[in-house]
Amino acid sequence: MLSTGISGLLSSQIALNTTSHNIANVNTDGYSRQRVNFVARNPLQTGPFYVGQGATVGSVQRLYDQYLTDQVRNATSGQSRYGTFGDLANRVDNLLADKNAGLQPALDAFYGAVQDLADFPADTPTRQALLGQANALASRFHGLAAQFDQLDQETSKRIGAAVDEINGIGQAIARLNDQIQAASSTGAAPNDLLDRRDALVKQLAGDVGVSLVPQDDNTINVFVGNGQPLVLGNQASTLRTIGDAYDPTRAEIAAGTPPVPISGQLSGGMLGGLLDFRAQLLDPARNQLGRTATALATAFNAQHRAGLDANGRLGGDFFSLGAPSVLRNSGNAGSASVAAAVADVSRLTASDYVLSYDGSAWSLKRSDGTAVAMTGSGTAADPFVADGLSLVVGGSANAGDSFAIQPTRGAAASLRVAIDDPDAIAAAVPVRAAAAAGNAGSATLGAPSITDAGDPNLLTTATITFVSATTYQINGGAVQTLPASGTIGANGWSVTLNGAPAAGDTFTISANTGGIGDNGNALALGRLADTGVLDGGNTSVGAAYGQLVAQVGSTVAQVKTGLAAQTGLLNQAQQAQSNVSGVNLDEEASNLVRYQQSYQASARVIAVADTLFQTLLGAVGGR
Known part of the structure; x- marks a missing residue:
């Protein structure tokens, strides 16, 4: 009876300690509630029957579900990835949409200044205003490019910090593996060490996607990404950051000796979000911005070279580009x-x-x-x-x-205004057409168009003489047949004939000398705002920037949707895990009372056994 009472006392004491431990760790992140499992001690055979020998603690069990833990870990990795990606993507979206930093207001102001030039081609202040808006537009490209560069540098730094944190967690898990292996040699599970390791694995999942392979000795092997080993038993590998093979300023993740790049094998967590942001949004956005700058400079330069400036010279490049x-x-x-x-x-x-x-x-x-x-x-x-x-x-x-x-x-950062003299703006067309006063036919020539601004004979005077209503000569050369379109071209220009010419009618194409008030090329420059330049001539400069804004906005929306979904999954997984492993104070308070009463009852059994023993001793001593 004494032994039975002591067994109940000791068992109740362990139960009280465990319950107290649960209550003390109610706010400990990653703690799993522990439960005492009682078992009856082997009975003692007495004659034809068995007499019970009390109770003992079979185990102190960690209330834990591996499946739910895996769900929490995976959802943590996904939420961290989308959260990191979303924070950076929102910054890009806000940057492009900002009226002070975005490109569209500067484009509108620039083409507005071009239209003002078309209205007042000889006005020097108007020309100076166009140069000012052009420089403001270039500065806006530079500002966006600088912001993108800063985001790229920040991403590289955060990748390095994430790699350092992953290495630290990996080493901590390896040390815990070693402790757990030693503690498990007795056959009992070291619950608190296991909880601590699970908490580290969850923290690791917030940094990068992980997978686990449990071992027979209660240790785990931890792999990141697509199978890169980070922890094998009590040994931890080390990741590092190295410069990209093409760009040493860009951080890439490597493993092994010599280091082998593995960035493409990593996903999930904060690190996966950083890598995805850089590859899926930042780099495409920088390239699309540069594509817009390239289209602007190329199209505007080509048309500007087809004009005549206020000094009577053919226009040069308006923008320079690397x-x-x-x-x-x-x-x-x-x-x-x-x-x-x-x-x-x-x-x-x-x-x-x-x-x-x-x-x-x-x-x-x-x-x-x-x-x-x-x-x-x-x-x-x-x-x-x-x-x-x-x-x-x-x-x-x-x-x-x-x-x-x-x-x-690098196009956006390299864009510059190539001229600084307002008179160097080529607002006029370089040649003009005139009909001879004595022409007998009804034909007229439209304004000349420049087809090749680099033709060395562009400004050379050319005389078109009609041999008949359907044939003509240029400067007395070979007789040519007038095409059905009425288009005549030579020396890098073309004109369209309207009406019916008579034999002997002549027209002269000559340099637009003194044409400072001419706005023909300024009008053509203004039309570039809506002219297709990219995608086979179907996308204008403004539309290209609009595509960039739309692409970034679409990516941000997708990331927000993914973040909301992952957050919902994480909340559900955490709630399900909490239902199994979380500490319920009401339940623990009830257990505390129950185990206290059990302890007191066992103590009473011991007291009764002692009384009986003392009575027995007294009876024997009396004889």
Whole structure:
């Protein structure tokens, strides 16, 4: 009886300690409620029957569900990814939509100044205002490019900080694995150590997607991303950040010795959100902004070169723009070099490319791995041509050498206004058409259009003489047949004939000398606001920027939807886990009373046993 009472006392004491432990850890993150499992001690056979020997504690069980824990961990990783991605994406969205920092107001003001020039082509203040708006537009491109660069640098720094945190958590898990393995050698589960390890794994999931492989000795192996080992038993691997093979200023994640880049194998968590933001939103946005700048400069320069300035000279480039960036792979063994230029802006994409040499031929792929067909041989006389790019390869390449080509990434930052003299703005058309006073027919010529501003004879006077109503000569040259469209062209210009000419009628195309008040080219420059330049001539400069804003807005909306879904999943998983593992103070208070009463009852059994024993001793002693 004494032994039975003591067993109940000790069991109740363990139960009281466990309940107290639960109550003390009600606010401990990751703590799993513990429960005492009582078992009856082996009975003692007495004659034809067995007499019970009391109770003992079979185990102190951690109330834990691996499936629910996995759900919480996965939802934590997903929410952290979308949360990180969403915070950065919102900053880009707000930047593009900001009236003070966005591009659209500056574009509107610039083309408004061009229209003012068309209204007052000889007015010097109007010309000066156009230069001011052009410089403001270039500054707006620079500001956006600088903000994107800052986001890129911030992303790289945060990637480095996340890698350091992942390494620290991995080492802590490895140490706990070692402690758990030693503690488990007795056959009992070290509940609090297991909770602490689960909490670290959950924290790790907030940084990067993880997967676990439990081992027979109660340790776990932890893998990140697509199977990169981080913790194997009590050994932790170390991730590190290295410079990109093409751009050493851009952080990439590597593992092993020598370090092998694994950024493409990682997903989930804060780190996955940073990598996804950079690849899926930041880089495309920078490229699309640069594509817009390239389209603006290319189209405006081409039309400006087709005009005549206030000094009577043909217009030059209004904007200057840097060439596409070509980045050499740090592992290249050969001496090859690559020069890139925009050959056809209408075919230009917002993609980046990798030009690779396999030992016998060069091949081109977009950054997403899609192969791109090239024409040409890569020489200066016959360059490679693909997606609107012209590529010239020099030097000698070794097999495996490669180059990253960024056609538009740096264009926004490199955009400049190339002129500073208001009189250098080419608002007039360079040539004008005039009919001879004695023409007998009803034909008239429309305003000349410039088809080749680089033609050396553009400003040379040309006389069109009609031999008949359907044939003509230019400067007494060969007789030509008038096409059905009525278009006549030579020396880089073209005119359209309206009406019926008579034999002997003449028209003169000559330099627009003294045409400072002419606004023909200014009108053409103004029309560029709505003229298709990109995507085969279907997308204007303003529409291209609109596409950028829409793409970013769409991505932000998708991320918000994903974040809401992951947050809902996480809340549900946490609630389900809490129902199993969480501490309920009302329940623990009830258990505390129950175990207290059990303890007191066991103590009473011991007291009765003691009384009986003392009575027995007294009876024996009396004899």
